[in-house]
Amino acid sequence: MNKTNTQYDSIALQYRGLQMDYILELLRPTYVNLIGELEHKRVLDLACGDGYYAKLFCEKGAKGVVAVDISPEMIKLAEDFNGHESIQYVTSDVADLLGKYKEEFQVVTASFLLNYARSKEELTCFLKVIYESLKPGCRFIACNDNIKDDPSQYNEKIQAKYNYKKTLASSKTFRSEGDLITDEFYNDHIRCSITFPWLSPDTYDEALKTVGFSSWEWQDLHYNGSDNERKRYWEDFLLNPPIICFTATK
């Protein structure tokens, strides 16, 4: 398989510096809640980025974490800022891990990996790596671009309220398989832009089925805090959220 996503090498520091509110207040609580108990479990964290989750998993009692990213710059940040004796950081394309880990992990996680698959074949390959790495009956938990959102409802004003811009390269109001999506997210000082192809929910379903997962579910984000003002603040975001979580069981 061709070497792929090097987008993060040039934006590693900026990406780490961008602490988006919707990641902190909506995505992380939903994702971490879905991951659940990690005590004494071995975890494979794919597309680990700067290692935030790998370190968190150790703090939550994981027995060991193998954390993989294709970007050497991201892995360097992970080692510098989120090193831990129980984490092994690996620089690799997930696609190149095929056949490497055989039923070694009780949990596999991937926060923003699957949406970088450029084709159904590559998505199937990522999922195969995940499936074969998991022990039977165990779960894969992911965050992802919301491939089920509605492009006709992308609203610049709402997106600007939350400091992001999600656009279809073709500027259509509907998507076709492989159409490029650009995500920009920013604060007063930093702006990051990432491009990836859209693969349809049907393609995900077919790939998951081909690989052998017994069940899977998309999990919407929620605001679970107790601050009513923040709850109201997030209402517009949650009308057509650009990101979503996902779980699949082997």
Ligand SMILES: C[S@@+](CC[C@H](N)C(=O)[O-])C[C@H]1O[C@@H](n2cnc3c(N)ncnc32)[C@H](O)[C@@H]1O
């Ligand atoms: C949006 S960042 C997410 C980082 C981290 N998981 C987080 O949520 O903070 C996506 C990461 O996926 C990595 N990535 C993209 N394609 C990959 C691939 N084929 N294999 C391994 N890592 C990949 C990128 O280098 C980048 O670090």
